[in-house]
Amino acid sequence: xxxxxxxxxxxxxxxxxxxxxxxxxxxxxxxxxxxxxxxxxxxxxxxxxxxxxxxxxxxxxxxxxxxxxxxxxxxxxxxxxxxxxxxxxxxxxxxxxxxxxxxxxxxxxxxxxxxxxxxxxxxxxxxxxxxxxxxxxxxxxxxxxxxxxxxxxxxxxxxxxxxxxxxxxxxxxxxxxxxxxxxxxxxxxxxxxxxxxxxxxxxxxxxxxxxxxxxxxxxxxxxxxxxxxxxxxxxxxxxxxxxxxxxxxxxxxxxxxxxxxxxxxxx
Amino acid sequence: xxxxxxxxxxxxxxxxxxxxxxxxxxxxxxxxxxxxxxxxxxxxxxxxxxxxxxxxxxxxxxxxxxxxxxxxxxxxxxxxxxxxxxxxxxxxxxxxxxxxxxxxxxxxxxxxxxxxxxxxxxxxxxxxxxxxxxxxxxxxxxxxxxxxxxxxxxxxxxxxxxxxxxxxxxxxxxxxxxxxxxxxxxxxxxxxxxxx
Numbered sequence: 001x002x003x004x005x006x007x008x009x010x011x012x013x014x015x016x017x018x019x020x021x022x023x024x025x026x027x028x029x030x031x032x033x034x035x036x037x038x039x040x041x042x043x044x045x046x047x048x049x050x051x052x053x054x055x056x057x058x059x060x061x062x063x064x065x066x067x068x069x070x071x072x073x074x075x076x077x078x079x080x081x082x083x084x085x086x087x088x089x090x091x092x093x094x095x096x097x098x099x100x101x102x103x104x105x106x107x108x109x110x111x112x113x114x115x116x117x118x119x120x121x122x123x124x125x126x127x128x129x130x131x132x133x134x135x136x137x138x139x140x141x142x143x144x145x146x147x148x149x150x151x152x153x154x155x156x157x158x159x160x161x162x163x164x165x166x167x168x169x170x171x172x173x174x175x176x177x178x179x180x181x182x183x184x185x186x187x188x189x190x191x192x193x194x195x196x197x198x199x200x201x202x203x204x205x206x207x208x209x210x211x212x213x214x215x216x217x218x219x220x221x222x223x224x225x226x227x228x229x230x231x232x233x234x235x236x237x238x239x240x241x242x243x244x245x246x247x248x249x250x251x252x253x254x255x256x257x258x259x260x261x262x263x264x265x266x267x
Numbered sequence: 268x269x270x271x272x273x274x275x276x277x278x279x280x281x282x283x284x285x286x287x288x289x290x291x292x293x294x295x296x297x298x299x300x301x302x303x304x305x306x307x308x309x310x311x312x313x314x315x316x317x318x319x320x321x322x323x324x325x326x327x328x329x330x331x332x333x334x335x336x337x338x339x340x341x342x343x344x345x346x347x348x349x350x351x352x353x354x355x356x357x358x359x360x361x362x363x364x365x366x367x368x369x370x371x372x373x374x375x376x377x378x379x380x381x382x383x384x385x386x387x388x389x390x391x392x393x394x395x396x397x398x399x400x401x402x403x404x405x406x407x408x409x410x411x412x413x414x415x416x417x418x419x420x421x422x423x424x425x426x427x428x429x430x431x432x433x434x435x436x437x438x439x440x441x442x443x444x445x446x447x448x449x450x451x452x453x454x455x456x457x458x459x460x461x462x463x
Contacts, residue, residue, distance in 0.1 A: 240268045256282055
């Protein structure tokens with residue numbers, strides 16, 4: 001790796017949106033955060049998509065401003081994708097110290113790695129699959145098939161009041177465990193069927209918010225998938241089949257730039 | 268089934284704040300100033316923690332680290348005893364191993380005139396706590412993590428197994444504990460060298 005670029009004296013910076021497979025300077029217009037002009041700075045066959053700013057991060061306490069910035073960042077990535085094909089997206093608020101001359105220096109330092117990543121995600125996109133299960137249907141299925149649970153239910157009916165209360169608690173625990181096992185099992189099953197149709201797949205933890213539509217359902221699994229454009233049909237079919245099963249719902253969003261597959265890598 | 272292409276704010280946040288490329292520490296101004304939206308705060312904190320796990324805060328300049336520590340410390344309220352004073356407060360993590368789950372638990376390390384503890388804000392809980400006089404030994408060892416060399420602080424409390432701690436300023440942190448507890452920093456035994 002070459003020496004780190006020298007820190008620019010006059011406090012200039014470049015806000016980074018993404019890296020693209022395109023070796024020329026292009027002006028994308030004033031589509032950036034705070035209406036800044038977004039353009040590419042190339043280094044051989046790749047380029048960084050940036051806007052010029054002060055060498056300080058974007059900070060705000062105002063919700064609306066923050067939303068605006070975040071959505072704009074995403075919009076610029078979308079536009080870059082439209083124009084240049086697949087991109088390597090940056091996380092929000094990555095600002096490099098320096099000016100346009102600084103950029104080719106650091107792109108050059110990681111050139112092979114970045115180039116390889118771009119090739120890896122070419123003609124692919126990220127999609128997010130969330131599978132929800134209706135609690136009632138889940139419980140019905142579990143109760144039907146679990147002898148132990150049925151027995152506990154019978155015991156509750158025949159027991160005296162005190163004993164019945166304890167058995168009820170026991171029953172509730174068993175049901176909770178059974179639901180967990182069923183959900184884990186389903187997650188594995190769905191996961192492997194989906195995996196067969198994607199290049200890469202990652203299980204994600206529960207997102208910060210779930211759309212109201214699914215509030216009463218149990219989230220079985222959230223998967224980020226890197227999917228080849230030509231395999232999208234096949235994946236859709238698998239998801240349709242799961243979505244059509246009684247008591248299940250699939251939420252499918254995308255295409256996204258491959259955020260999860262350039263996973264907080266240092267550049 | 269066609270994918271939803273309308274990107275709701277929450278979906279966008281889940282991508283942009285927790286994922287994607289980030290600049291390496293030499294180049295970065297900071298990833299500070301993650302906007303403080305209600306629904307985003309959790310995501311923002313989570314992303315800092317993820318970065319901490321990857322050891323990416325280590326080379327941040329002092330000002331940026333201070334900003335973070337102060338901004339986010341405002342939102343946490345670690346419980347202190349009467350007459351307890353904070354000597355040092357820094358981001359860090361603790362190696363946690365239970366059955367098949369191994370992870371680095373992240374939060375704020377507080378060194379006070381009485382205790383050393385790791386406090387998590389979201390959800391609020393104490394991951395680790397010891398009184399200074401219970402500290403038996405203190406050493407620093409090197410580890411490889413994600414093919415990078417990192418320094419880890421090893422802390423032995425009474426007869427418990429060694430707590431492995433990561434922070435950005437390893438030397439300063441360890442020295443501060445040594446001073447506060449009256450223990451010397453000793454050589455790490457080679458059996459503590461691990462690769463995660």
